[in-house]
Amino acid sequence: xxxxxxxxxxxxxxxxxxxxxxxxxxxxxxxxxxxxxxxxxxxxxxxxxxxxxxxxxxxxxxxxxxxxxxxxxxxxxxxxxxxxxxxxxxxxxxxxxxxxxxxxxxxxxxxxxxxxxxxxxxxxxxxxxxxxxxxxxxxxxxxxxxxxxxxxxxxxxxxxxxxxxxxxxxxxxxxxxxxxxxxxxxxxxxxxxxxxxxxxxxxxxxxxxxxxxxxxxxxxxxxxxxxxxxxxxxxxxxxxxxxxxxxxxxxxxxxxxxxxxxxxxxxxxxxxxxxxxxxxxxxxxxxxxxxxxxxxxxxxxxxxxxxxxxxxxxxxxxxxxxxxxxxxxxxxxxxxxxxxxxxxxxxxxxxxxxxxxxxxxxxxxxxxxxxxxxxxxxxxxxxxxxxxxxxxxxxxxxxxxxxxxxxxxxxxxxxxxxxxxxxxxxxxxxxxxxxxxxxxxxxxxxxxxxxxxxxxxxxxxxxxxxxxxxxxxxxxxxxxxxxxxxxxxxxxxxxxxxxxxxxxxxxxx
Numbered sequence: 001x002x003x004x005x006x007x008x009x010x011x012x013x014x015x016x017x018x019x020x021x022x023x024x025x026x027x028x029x030x031x032x033x034x035x036x037x038x039x040x041x042x043x044x045x046x047x048x049x050x051x052x053x054x055x056x057x058x059x060x061x062x063x064x065x066x067x068x069x070x071x072x073x074x075x076x077x078x079x080x081x082x083x084x085x086x087x088x089x090x091x092x093x094x095x096x097x098x099x100x101x102x103x104x105x106x107x108x109x110x111x112x113x114x115x116x117x118x119x120x121x122x123x124x125x126x127x128x129x130x131x132x133x134x135x136x137x138x139x140x141x142x143x144x145x146x147x148x149x150x151x152x153x154x155x156x157x158x159x160x161x162x163x164x165x166x167x168x169x170x171x172x173x174x175x176x177x178x179x180x181x182x183x184x185x186x187x188x189x190x191x192x193x194x195x196x197x198x199x200x201x202x203x204x205x206x207x208x209x210x211x212x213x214x215x216x217x218x219x220x221x222x223x224x225x226x227x228x229x230x231x232x233x234x235x236x237x238x239x240x241x242x243x244x245x246x247x248x249x250x251x252x253x254x255x256x257x258x259x260x261x262x263x264x265x266x267x268x269x270x271x272x273x274x275x276x277x278x279x280x281x282x283x284x285x286x287x288x289x290x291x292x293x294x295x296x297x298x299x300x301x302x303x304x305x306x307x308x309x310x311x312x313x314x315x316x317x318x319x320x321x322x323x324x325x326x327x328x329x330x331x332x333x334x335x336x337x338x339x340x341x342x343x344x345x346x347x348x349x350x351x352x353x354x355x356x357x358x359x360x361x362x363x364x365x366x367x368x369x370x371x372x373x374x375x376x377x378x379x380x381x382x383x384x385x386x387x388x389x390x391x392x393x394x395x396x397x398x399x400x401x402x403x404x405x406x407x408x409x410x411x412x413x414x415x416x417x418x419x420x421x422x423x424x425x426x427x428x429x430x431x432x433x434x435x436x437x438x439x440x441x442x443x444x445x446x447x448x449x450x451x452x453x454x455x456x457x458x459x460x461x462x463x464x465x466x467x468x469x470x471x472x473x474x475x476x477x478x479x480x481x482x483x484x485x486x487x488x489x490x491x492x493x494x495x496x497x498x499x500x501x502x503x504x505x506x507x508x509x
Contacts, residue, residue, distance in 0.1 A: 010035065011091040014051070014083075017074035023263055025058035025079035025130060027094070033070040035094050036062065046097040046133050049073070051090055054083045057097045057131050082130055102126045103136055109143040115153045117160070124160035127257045137264045141272070149274025154316060155323045157274065161282035162324070165256045166232070168205070168288035170239070174381050176204045177289035178373060179280050181296050181313070182214070183303025185445045185461075187339040188348040189295075190218045191225075191246055191406065192355050192370035193377065196396045198244035199405035202381040205239045207249035207287050209259075215448035215460055219248035220345045221352070224457045227414030238412040246409060254286040255279070271303070277316050281324055291327045291380045293373060297335025301441040304335065329376060333369065337439040337467050340366035344453035344460015346419035347481065353419075356403040365466070371397065422451075422458035422481040424488045428495070430504055433472040436465045438503035447480065447501070451491040456483040465502065477502050 012035055017028060027049060029036055041047065045060045058079045068074055073092055075083065086092075102122040109115060115123070123140065126132060132140070149157070178193055190208060197204045208218035208228075222228050228248040230238065235252060238245040250259065258279045265271065284292045294317055297303070298310045314330040321328035340351040340363045354362035355370060374396075375389030384392045396402050410416040444461060452459030464476045471477070480495075482488035495501070 010038070011093050012073040013071055013089045014086050014092045015072050015074050015088055016080050017076055019076045021076040021078050023078050023260055024076075024134060025056055025082050026061055026076040027058040027079055028061045028063050028068060028074040028076075029072075029094070030066075030068055030070045031062040031064050035073075039095060041094075041096075047094050048097045049079070049083065050093045050095075051083060051086055054086070055129075056082050057129075057133075059133065097131070100126050100131045100136065103132075103139070106136070106140050106143050109148070110139070114150070115156055117156045120153070120156035121160040121163065124157065124164050124257050127260055128164040132260075134264065137260065138268060141261065141264045141268060141270055141275070144272040144275045145270040147273055149272060151316060151319055154274035154277050155320050158278040158282045158285075158320055158324060161255045161257055161278055162285045165253045165286055167286050168232070168235075168252070168254070170203060170205065170288045172203045173290070174203065175288050175290045176202055176293075176377050176381050177206065177284050177287060177291070178293040178377060179284065179295070181276065181280065181294065181303060183441070184297040184299070184335045185215065185338040185343040185441055185448070186341075186348055186351070186366070187297065187369075188216075188218065188221050188342075188352055189339070189366065189370040189373055191222060191352045192366070192397075192402070193374045194244050194246055195356060195402040195406035195409070196370070196374040196393050197377050197381070197383075198242060198409070199396050199401040200378060200383045200392065201243065202378070202383055203239070204244040204377075205235065205247075205287065206245060207235075207247050207252060207254055207283070209249055211454045214445050215343050215453035216345045216348055217454070218246070219250075220454040220457065221348045222246045223248075224346045224349045224419040225352075225417055226410040230413065238409065241412045242405070242409045244405075244409055245413065247413070249283060249287070255282040258283065273313060273316060277313070277320050280317065281320050281326065281328075284321075285324050285326055289326065291377075292321065292329075293376050293380065294328060294330045295373065296330055296332050298332055299335030299337070299441065301439070301443075302335030307332070327380070329380060331373065331376065335441070338441060338444065338463060339363075339369055341463045342460060343444060343448045343463070344451070344481065345457040346421050347460045347462055349419035350421070356397070356406050358398060358400070358403075367397075420458050421462075422456065422460075422483040422488075424482045424485050425479050426488060426492060427479045428477050430471045430473055430475045430477055432504060433475075434470070434504040435506045436467055436469045436471060436502060437505040438500075439467065440501050443498065443501050447491055447495060450487075450494050451480055451482040452484065452487040456487065458483045459487065471504060
């Protein structure tokens with residue numbers, strides 16, 4: 001219904017409820033208000049909310065007491081943002097949501113039909129518009145799960161995801177980027193790589209994600225060091241000044257449907273190779289990259305668990321990227337254990353600083369992997385001849401040029417801060433001697449999250465051992481950090497009884 005023709009009695013006044021429902025827009029109204037009665041609303045219904053210039057589909061929660069006035073509709077944080085942050089008291093009209101026509105394509109896919117470009121675009125546009133409920137998103141994720149998307153479908157979805165958001169453009173023939181497909185705790189190479197690459201005069205405007213269920217994303221880690229919520233103009237200014245940035249991608253609306261889909265994938269514990277590729281490539285194209293390096297860690301508890309799957313993923317990434325006019329190089333790396341000592345924003349940031357500052361105590365695995373990735377990008381950007389990238393990357397790090405460049409980037413983004421680990425900690429010790437033979441990456445990530453990461457940036461885990469280390473009974477294995485005593489106790493309670501976090505074999509004589 002057009003708001004200009006709606007009778008006054010049909011509207012409610014919007015208020016901001018201040019309730020975090022993550023990315024799910026929710027609206028709260030009284031069950032006995034005139035709109036609820038007139039429309040015949042039921043709890044959990046999908047309703048369309050109209051203001052004079054905005055439209056949104058949200059989940060309805062009915063309030064049965066007088067804490068919310070009958071003339072008000074209260075918005076969750078997600079709904080308030082999606083409606084363009086309306087002023088308190090703005091008029092809004094609520095109606096039953098119309099059926100989402102693109103759902104017929106999702107149902108068709110479940111019964112064996114394929115997505116063409118028109119169907120993919122219709123689905124992604126409707127998701128972007130907020131027309132899909134969580135149940136409908138779950139159906140889409142299920143339809144795409146596993147290897148159900150072929151190469152052409154993956155390309156179609158990638159193109160639709162790019163078109164649904166902003167697309168950045170840079171006045172350079174070569175714009176570099178990197179990405180890791182994930183599934184490995186810590187592994188915070190990006191800030192180091194960006195500093196090395198930009199110190200050599202190459203353009204690398206890096207936009208990164210926040211964690212969804214992991215203990216930290218690159219944006220979470222960088223936020224303990226500097227400001228990451230940059231608008232497009234701010235981002236341009238930083239890149240013009242320093243040749244790079246380390247910003248949160250969500251602040252510039254690149255491939256905005258991606259986080260909505262990933263949230264459902266994580267809740268259902270369903271992965272889709274095609275959707276993963278569409279997610280990665282769409283964000284790189286939208287960010288204006290021309291050359292991208294993609295890290296694929298492989299290990300028994302990583303996201304990619306076999307070399308066979310890694311090679312299949314590599315082929316799909318490279319084919320999709322080529323169709324989008326993007327040059328991609330992939331690196332298959334060791335995902336058998338975390339990279340670096342810290343898991344969680346502040347602890348990972350501390351590792352990054354130690355490497356950049358050439359601290360003798362810096363984690364060498366993080367240093368070496370960062371140099372490997374930076375070397376590949378330097379060669380891709382023609383700053384180094386093939387085979388000489390590693391030498392240039394190491395020289396840039398050892399000379400202090402990478403650290404100086406990192407400082408410049410942080411200062412341009414609002415200043416450099418010092419990360420602070422949580423005030424509460426507990427060390428876990430080896431129950432017997434032997435050789436460290438196995439890390440359960442998924443459990444370590446879960447444990448750090450239960451301690452409060454990433455919402456509590458000082459929470460997480462500091463590792464004291466690596467694969468192959470010989471330890472004796474009573475040797476420290478890892479320290480758990482939290483910012484509150486209750487969160488530390490909660491994580492330790494979860495840890496109790498789980499003995500396969502770090503496996504020690506071959507008892508020492």
